[in-house]
């Protein structure tokens with residue numbers, strides 16, 4: 001069951017030991033008690049802190065399912081391929097890899113749809129967003145980048161049409177993350193702080209402090225461009241993702257949707273859908289492949 005806050009109970013260990021071994025890599029705050037969850041940043045005991053650029057800490061043929069949502073686009077193509085190879089190594093024969101990424105093709109089609117009607121008022125507004133969706137994540141130098149700025153602007157202007165458009169494009173995550181920049185969300189954030197989060201914040205402040213000691217031009221060119229997990233370094237479409245899966249050695253490569261999967265009872269996990277059944281991240285590409293028997 002998907003959760004933000006479940007503690008480690010006895011049944012949690014039993015399920016993981018006795019049942020299928022399912023791994024969620026780059027889980028962020030979307031982790032489940034039934035799964036082994038891994039992320040670079042861990043704010044919860046359910047989440048193992050591990051850098052995915054290193055070897056996955058599991059033996060060969062030991063995992064039934066590997067799932068990853070909106071992670072590999074943060075890696076260079078070479079590193080993404082290495083990670084997918086690692087997934088193949090740790091999966092049992094017939095094990096399933098499910099990768100969810102932003103869909104380059106869909107974003108480009110939306111961009112072209114808007115360009116075709118760019119003289120309309122509606123398209124002008126939507127253009128502002130689609131260009132951010134397409135490019136900002138590749139070039140931004142601060143967390144959230146122009147997505148955050150744009151969202152803040154439409155919330156301040158009470159621009160419901162734009163809010164609905166953005167939510168239809170990327171889901172409600174932005175609203176949750178950025179909130180309305182009001183006192184409630186600041187208070188909620190403060191109440192959510194725990195010792196581990198405070199430690200992470202202090203480490204972050206320390207790193208930011210050390211970074212400030214590097215001359216600005218060097219910082220801009222080298223360090224700001226390498227914040228782990230912040231920027232998109234590549235994007236995928238149904239052609240390139242299939243090629244990647246097959247190159248590494250996966251078979252039975254399929255493109256599904258937020259509600260469909262070959263993973264047993266996947267909809268009950270609420271990883272790709274919200275509890276009300278809506279897709280968690282619309283505009284995504286959902287790809288699954290199987291590790292062959294030999």
Ligand SMILES: C[S@@+](CC[C@H](N)C(=O)[O-])C[C@H]1O[C@@H](n2cnc3c(N)ncnc32)[C@H](O)[C@@H]1O
Nearest residue numbers: 026027028030039040041051052053069070229
């Ligand atoms: C866009 S978030 C997606 C989080 C979650 N899977 C979701 O769909 O909401 C990308 C996640 O990948 C993690 N990540 C990026 N690079 C990583 C790395 N090298 N090692 C481990 N985790 C990484 C980040 O910490 C972040 O939580």
